[in-house]
Amino acid sequence: MMKQGEISLAQMNIMIYPAILATSILSVPSITMAHAGHDMWLSPFWGSLVGLLTVFVALGLNKLYPDRTMIEASVSILGAVPGKLFGLIYMLYLPHITGLIIRTYGEFIISNALPQTPMYVIMGTMVLVCAINVRSGIEVIGRSAQIFVVLFIFLAAFLFVLLIGELHPADLLPIGEKGLRPSIVGALAPAAWFSEFILIAFLLPFVHNRSKVVRKSMLSVLYVTLSMVVTNVVCLLLMGDMTASFVYPVMIAARYITIADFMQHLEALVIALWISGIYVKISTFLYIYSLSIAQWLGMKDYRPVVIPTAFLCTVFAYWIARGKSDISSMISASANIYTLVMLLILPALLLGIGAIRKKIQKQRKGQTSP
Amino acid sequence: MTKSFRGPMKRMPFHRQAHMQRGSAPSPILSPHLKDNVTALRAIYSEGSDVTFHTFHIHQAVEAVLIFHSTLCDTELLDRQILGPLIAWNPDSLLIDAAAIAGILPISSSTIVATLEEASLSISGGHPLLLLEGSSCALTFGLSKSEHRNVEEPTAEATLRGPREGFTESLAVNISLLRKRLKNPNLKMVSISIGEYTRTTVRLAYLEGVIEPSIVKEVMRRLSAIETDGILESEYIEEWITDQPKSPFPQMLSTERPDVVCANLLEGRFALLIDGTPFALVAPVTLFSMLQSAEDYYQHFIMSVFVRWLRYLFYILSLLLPSAYVAITTYHQEMIPTVLLLSVAKAREEIPFPALIEALIMEIAFEALREAGVRLPKQVGAAVSIVGALIIGQAATSAGIVSAPMVIIVATTGIASFMIPRYSAGLASRLLRFPIMLLAGTLGLIGMMLGMIVIVIHLCGLRSFGVPYLSPMTPTSSGLWRDVFWRSPIWANRNRLRGRHNGIKSGTPIIARQSSKK
Numbered sequence: 001m002m003k004q005g006e007i008s009l010a011q012m013n014i015m016i017y018p019a020i021l022a023t024s025i026l027s028v029p030s031i032t033m034a035h036a037g038h039d040m041w042l043s044p045f046w047g048s049l050v051g052l053l054t055v056f057v058a059l060g061l062n063k064l065y066p067d068r069t070m071i072e073a074s075v076s077i078l079g080a081v082p083g084k085l086f087g088l089i090y091m092l093y094l095p096h097i098t099g100l101i102i103r104t105y106g107e108f109i110i111s112n113a114l115p116q117t118p119m120y121v122i123m124g125t126m127v128l129v130c131a132i133n134v135r136s137g138i139e140v141i142g143r144s145a146q147i148f149v150v151l152f153i154f155l156a157a158f159l160f161v162l163l164i165g166e167l168h169p170a171d172l173l174p175i176g177e178k179g180l181r182p183s184i185v186g187a188l189a190p191a192a193w194f195s196e197f198i199l200i201a202f203l204l205p206f207v208h209n210r211s212k213v214v215r216k217s218m219l220s221v222l223y224v225t226l227s228m229v230v231t232n233v234v235c236l237l238l239m240g241d242m243t244a245s246f247v248y249p250v251m252i253a254a255r256y257i258t259i260a261d262f263m264q265h266l267e268a269l270v271i272a273l274w275i276s277g278i279y280v281k282i283s284t285f286l287y288i289y290s291l292s293i294a295q296w297l298g299m300k301d302y303r304p305v306v307i308p309t310a311f312l313c314t315v316f317a318y319w320i321a322r323g324k325s326d327i328s329s330m331i332s333a334s335a336n337i338y339t340l341v342m343l344l345i346l347p348a349l350l351l352g353i354g355a356i357r358k359k360i361q362k363q364r365k366g367q368t369s370p
Numbered sequence: 371m372t373k374s375f376r377g378p379m380k381r382m383p384f385h386r387q388a389h390m391q392r393g394s395a396p397s398p399i400l401s402p403h404l405k406d407n408v409t410a411l412r413a414i415y416s417e418g419s420d421v422t423f424h425t426f427h428i429h430q431a432v433e434a435v436l437i438f439h440s441t442l443c444d445t446e447l448l449d450r451q452i453l454g455p456l457i458a459w460n461p462d463s464l465l466i467d468a469a470a471i472a473g474i475l476p477i478s479s480s481t482i483v484a485t486l487e488e489a490s491l492s493i494s495g496g497h498p499l500l501l502l503e504g505s506s507c508a509l510t511f512g513l514s515k516s517e518h519r520n521v522e523e524p525t526a527e528a529t530l531r532g533p534r535e536g537f538t539e540s541l542a543v544n545i546s547l548l549r550k551r552l553k554n555p556n557l558k559m560v561s562i563s564i565g566e567y568t569r570t571t572v573r574l575a576y577l578e579g580v581i582e583p584s585i586v587k588e589v590m591r592r593l594s595a596i597e598t599d600g601i602l603e604s605e606y607i608e609e610w611i612t613d614q615p616k617s618p619f620p621q622m623l624s625t626e627r628p629d630v631v632c633a634n635l636l637e638g639r640f641a642l643l644i645d646g647t648p649f650a651l652v653a654p655v656t657l658f659s660m661l662q663s664a665e666d667y668y669q670h671f672i673m674s675v676f677v678r679w680l681r682y683l684f685y686i687l688s689l690l691l692p693s694a695y696v697a698i699t700t701y702h703q704e705m706i707p708t709v710l711l712l713s714v715a716k717a718r719e720e721i722p723f724p725a726l727i728e729a730l731i732m733e734i735a736f737e738a739l740r741e742a743g744v745r746l747p748k749q750v751g752a753a754v755s756i757v758g759a760l761i762i763g764q765a766a767t768s769a770g771i772v773s774a775p776m777v778i779i780v781a782t783t784g785i786a787s788f789m790i791p792r793y794s795a796g797l798a799s800r801l802l803r804f805p806i807m808l809l810a811g812t813l814g815l816i817g818m819m820l821g822m823i824v825i826v827i828h829l830c831g832l833r834s835f836g837v838p839y840l841s842p843m844t845p846t847s848s849g850l851w852r853d854v855f856w857r858s859p860i861w862a863n864r865n866r867l868r869g870r871h872n873g874i875k876s877g878t879p880i881i882a883r884q885s886s887k888k
Contacts, residue, residue, distance in 0.1 A: 008845070276823070
């Protein structure tokens with residue numbers, strides 16, 4: 001076990017908050033709207049059930065092996081060779097998802113702020129900054145997250161409070177026009193984001209005050225759910241059924257902001273503040289990938305692999321998609337199931353096998369000892 | 371055997387070896403014969419030195435020699451308090467030794483030395499040395515005298531209300547300035563001399579029972595590891611012992627004010643007083659304590675909260691304002707309200723440079739003016755500012771080399787950086803302004819944000835003697851926020867820096883602490 005610094009439970013939850021919301025705030029409203037229609041603001045509630053399930057799996061794995069991340073625990077649960085094979089799946093999946101996040105960032109910046117800047121400059125500078133962060137260790141990641149999440153929440157509050165005057169509450173009606181089914185189908189996309197709560201299984205070994213972890217994790221799910229619901233409701237009340245037709249509805253919402261007829265077109269400011277969220281998200285995923293690959297290879301320190309993994313993730317960001325249309329297919333329908341399998345179902349299987357093996361061991365002990 | 375012995379000796383730090391030589395080397399013990407000692411000392415102070423060797427006889431029988439630097443010691447007192455009584459002394463027996471003499475002389479501070487090295491150290495330090503025939507011990511007297519200026523008002527840290535005393539170059543004066551404010555035996559001042567040639571006395575001051583004991587141990591460890599020829603200013607020490615010397619952010623506070631040092635001692639920090647400089651070093655510090663001024667506590671607390679927030683705001687402005695202007699005028703013109711945009715565009719119409727180049731020219735010119743103003747004599751300094759204001763403010767704008775809004779931005783940035791109460795804390799924002807400007811000129815607001823993120827990452831990893839630089843913001847200890855994000859009244863604000871030892875929880879008022887002890 002490589003112990004390199006510790007974070008507090010609050011810091012872990014603060015890291016996870018933007019790790020889920022930073023990208024979901026951009027595209028979740030329109031994706032859910034495409035399936036759930038008017039009831040899209042209900043979908044995050046259904047999605048949060050997946051979040052709770054993931055938290056349960058992550059905490060269960062941690063209970064079996066309190067000082068091991070999922071990659072280390074898999075070897076203990078499945079044995080050396082199957083465990084390493086299980087880890088290998090994540091060695092291939094983590095750069096995939098990290099690359100996707102980086103690409104989402106790049107596409108968003110290109111289409112909204114710097115249309116003429118080359119993609120590699122935008123993605124490269126961000127990945128470089130995150131790599132510096134990750135190399136500084138988990139403590140620094142946790143502390144910088146604390147500062148930037150405040151900025152990120154300030155952004156969301158700023159955006160939504162200033163829009164109150166523009167909202168039309170009547171757009172919320174009719175509720176449940178076609179029953180609950182559409183909103184449950186629409187919950188697939190939020191559910192994929194909620195499954196990112198599996199980060200707990202990787203970060204919890206570094207948390208030093210774990211006594212209230214169950215309660216605090218549940219609260220964390222609640223905060224994420226509420227934030228998603230508020231985002232969806234604001235988009236719905238502001239743009240009505242048009243929400244589904246925009247790729248980044250929240251950015252459209254930002255254009256509505258005017259303060260005293262003087263401050264207008266604050267999109268650039270909104271983007272700059274949003275970067276504080278995506279920065280925490282990329283850093284967290286890059287850290288987990290670097291840590292996992294170092295643990296999988298049995299290295300003592302993850303720092304040497306940070307720069308190579310950062311480079312690999314940037315390359316993956318290019319490989320995963322040819323253009324914008326590919327990106328949007330990556331974050332809808334089938335891709336969501338892919339994410340759910342990797343982040344929820346496989347860890348759940350691991351937990352199941354681990355729990356059964358523990359039980360068998362206990363029974364054997366019970367048989368031999370008396 | 372020899373190998374195993376040599377191994378660890380080689381790895382031992384140099385200063386420890388030197389210390390061992392000094393302590394246990396056989397050569398420098400004083401001999402009982404006066405002649406030998408005098409020859410040995412004459413050899414040390416042979417050429418080009420101003421040491422006086424004064425030979426006389428006690429009771430016209432015992433030969434004695436007084437050796438002293440006539441420029442460094444108080445010769446008048448020496449004649450009256452030592453020479454006079456000794457010549458007139460009528461001892462019972464002629465078997466006199468150093469201890470007996472110390473007993474009869476009307477002088478309070480005298481020390482017995484036994485080695486040649488100690489003897490030469492005390493002579494160089496300005497203390498007269500008395501050698502006696504037939505005694506293998508010598509006696510030194512604390513009669514050193516050096517020139518120092520009077521206690522004056524500190525020039526670098528002025529306050530409207532508050533004590534007007536500042537430290538001087540004399541260590542003894544500085545210690546007395548501290549002692550008269552903190553009348554408590556728990557105020558400890560550990561002495562250590564640093565520098566092979568300068569032998570500068572450094573005093574580590576702290577309040578026992580208030581400071582975390584591990585911090586004292588750590589400072590002493592770092593101080594004793596210094597190997598250098600000379601210490602001339604506090605910065606020499608600071609660079610040796612800071613946690614991360616390569617960071618532009620100062621991790622120790624340097625102050626001229628005894629009241630600031632006392633306040634910090636009371637909050638559980640330590641101070642280093644260095645002989646020969648009016649600046650004391652205080653640590654552990656955080657970014658927020660670098661942005662606080664003594665006057666925050668000498669005026670009404672509501673006013674202090676206002677001033678403090680103004681300072682935080684302008685600290686950020688001094689770092690970001692030019693880059694924000696560059697980013698917005700280059701990339702995000704839509705953010706500027708139309709009327710303002712028109713006037714900015716009109717002003718920039720005839721400027722040949724892009725905004726980034728314009729900003730860099732002006733900022734560098736401003737920094738040059740500022741540096742020139744600091745270094746020049748006071749009479750010439752005024753001329754610099756007139757020339758600067760006229761040329762840059764007026765002529766350059768009317769000639770169409772820089773635009774008027776740019777002048778406003780640079781001037782505001784200048785004022786913002788003057789608002790930082792600590793000169794050393796302002797250096798970081800002056801320096802980091804330039805890379806952020808470059809980022810803003812290439813990537814707009816996003817570049818600025820990336821620059822800020824890198825700075826915050828750096829600050830998050832920084833520590834000052836084990837205390838995280840951004841505490842109490844992160845890692846969070848909200849109990850201490852009352853002295854960071856606002857300033858609560860004095861009676862509600864008795865925080866000690868992590869005073870977790872002796873069962874004292876940080877953040878509890880002292881009154882509550884005393885009642886719980888009973």
